[in-house]
Amino acid sequence: MAGGKAKRGIPSKVDDFNAWYPFIVEAAELVDKRYPIKGMDVWRPYGWKAMKMIDSLTHKEMERTDHDEVNFPLLIPENLLEKENALVARLKRAREEGVDPDELRDHVEEGGFKKEVYWVKHAGENDLDIPMFLRPTSETAMYTMFPLWIRSHKDLPLKVYQMVNTFRYETKQTRSFIRVREIHFFEAHTAHKDEDCASRQIGQDLEIVDNIMHELCLPVIKAKRPIWDTFPGAWYTIGIDAIMPNGRTLQVASCHHYRDQWAKAFDLTYENLEAEQEYCHQTTYGMSERLLGAIVGMHGDDNGLIMPPSIAPYQIVICPLIRKNSEVDTISKSREIASILRNSGLRVKVDERDIHAGQKYFDWEIKGVPLRLDIGPRDIENKSVYAALRTGGKRPLTMENIVENCTEVLSEISEVLRLRASEHCNNIIQTITDLNSIEDGKIYEMAFDGTDSHAETIERTTGLSFLGDATEPYAEERKCFMSGKPTTRKVLLSKSY
């Protein structure tokens, strides 16, 4: 059961999370890391199914909020990156000099912004005239096309998204789902008529985040990043961090409000009601396979994964007890029950393998199937099945209303996962009291209205990073930890992946 001793070589999650995580990822057959390029894993069927279930939650939210799905080319010509570099360099200089970025429009210099991109400079036996790179994200690709699609206020808002492979040339240590070189990525890009409309879009994005995280049973921290951690080219960035068992935060999503900064770089304008050209205001919202990494890390235990029912490739596994010489056909009964459950939309697997029941239990526990139903001759006699919850606990369920019974137990499992995860987070997040007694594995919050130099002092003293301003500030004013000034600003600090 959950929380027991390490089994068959599974490292202990609490004692050695850094060993537990990669072990489980491979043992549960999510990915295979033996592909001959480091940081590019092979998605195995079980892992890919889970990822696609997460994607389908996102598709549903995108449909609900009127985003259209598109698919842009992977390759981007180098000259578009130069446009981006120039934009980023200008914003940086404007910030340093305290001037309006527009004043620097004609004074751009080559950005020091070195992209960690893969380059394509050769094809067949030819050198390409214009080098291209593999998208790390698609701002430049998309904003080249948006001016062709947006003419007037009637074309706004434009809301598109795509799910694609993106690439980062990571030089740090790679880790499945968390830090990889080919990334399964979701990105939504929108264009609006003004800043307010774009701000409302950010509001909608955060609502979508809440809905998805509810389904994934993942509590998250939403924080407006400090200026030095704002996405290049953005006016502001909101980072969404999951909390891993070791207390480190993992950015699983982010939203960026671009104002009209990119629009000016890519000449993206529309004709307003007064027949004048105005710049669009833009936003993006991104998520990645890190969501799966957070699920693995947050919910798993020493027996393996625990999949939230909403995205479990199999929500229920049925194990017929195969007794030689028994006259009761447990396999047929299992198939019958499976068929009833499937007809109501549940994802069900019948494990008909003729192996020891203990081996079956082990296999499905490690894969984190939330609900197991054992069906033996006596269960059939009693018109019941024996349910084992992956979150712990066993009980008989009557066959008569098996769909309702299972649906109820699955909701219960989701609730247990949510409860455990928030308890865990509440234990980890503490109010800072003393910069010199920082505990490992904790996240700290504080009232803060200090300067960048204060922030630097805090980061240096604690070894933690600013996650930024929580989107939900304190309800009442508190004293800033550094300056003593009253403020409702709540900032968070953590070690992050």
Added chain:
Amino acid sequence: MAGGKAKRGIPSKVDDFNAWYPFIVEAAELVDKRYPIKGMDVWRPYGWKAMKMIDSLTHKEMERTDHDEVNFPLLIPENLLEKENALVARLKRAREEGVDPDELRDHVEEGGFKKEVYWVKHAGENDLDIPMFLRPTSETAMYTMFPLWIRSHKDLPLKVYQMVNTFRYETKQTRSFIRVREIHFFEAHTAHKDEDCASRQIGQDLEIVDNIMHELCLPVIKAKRPIWDTFPGAWYTIGIDAIMPNGRTLQVASCHHYRDQWAKAFDLTYENLEAEQEYCHQTTYGMSERLLGAIVGMHGDDNGLIMPPSIAPYQIVICPLIRKNSEVDTISKSREIASILRNSGLRVKVDERDIHAGQKYFDWEIKGVPLRLDIGPRDIENKSVYAALRTGGKRPLTMENIVENCTEVLSEISEVLRLRASEHCNNIIQTITDLNSIEDGKIYEMAFDGTDSHAETIERTTGLSFLGDATEPYAEERKCFMSGKPTTRKVLLSKSY
């Protein structure tokens, strides 16, 4: 109506297919070709929806036939390509010298096989130690991993597939869906215990092809390619060709039987029942976005696309007649009907735009929505809707049993598309009688049991290419067109894309 005169600048399909095709692809908003890399189009929402509907037919067939979905990295290290080159070079030399390829195992030379691949040799500011290329297809990537997954006969058959972006450095003229540089691709790869099992897999692949082509209303030619057109590394290749309106064939899918040739190159063995190591026998089955190109080409007319109902992003568009000052609320009624249809699983759009009805009709005709329902005040009075079939014809449908009525009409539309397409193909495919009077826009069949040199003569004289041996030969023996020898072999010749 169908077949009428060119409207609002749409070129005539019959008179100028080469102008009609690219015009329609953009006018119907399937893709945007203005992305700054030639042959890499942007999928727009409507085109991507159609492509994903085609993909979902494929997913369904894969699930039915127990294939598991995986996802492999895009990048492949150069040394794996060298393995493939060596295999291909050996097979070529063995064929030329008429010897068993195994005899040449230790005598491999660098293959003259020049892949048209994009190379990644730089990342960030570094030169990579091992150059990598973007997958043109995934044999080498997958067969590097298969030996890690296959140990014993119990692991067989292994049947996996993926839907991914692949890349070919095309130097010929590009054409949306038909010849592009980034290709939306489906590939299934299987490993079996012996040649027979692999052959049965090819049989199953052809059955899947039939099912999918039925849904797409596309008649195809299935032909075993001549040896000089066999996929490198394959024992034999079966090409599946759609027939375009101009009589040119378009290979939309292919199956390859590899025997144990790749297994020997990648050391892919399993332990058989006698505890001996044996080589696996392998197959692949591929399809691509060319399926959408075939649909555009085959079914469209001078008013635009005609989408087969099985993959139409919208199967039905409802146009409420908006009459100012009318007391009847046609919009509410349209939404109500849409909701009833959607609940039964149909894909429905309500066009509530306040524009001229003619403009609406034009827009949805060009996008090829199979069924349009007009709802005006009088229709509501009569408890009926007015149906316009994209394949031609109009009729009232009673509202009472609107789901059954629409489902029936959609089936009828599919049948009309199938009928038109096969009539078209039957007109195009002719038996050859005289090599010197080849008509443009025709496909020829003939009884053939000649030599390669005969074949060369035929290709040179006619300017056509051998598609190969039809998978369904003549029922009775005929005389070979060249040698006069009796044979049931039916070969096909065409100009192909």
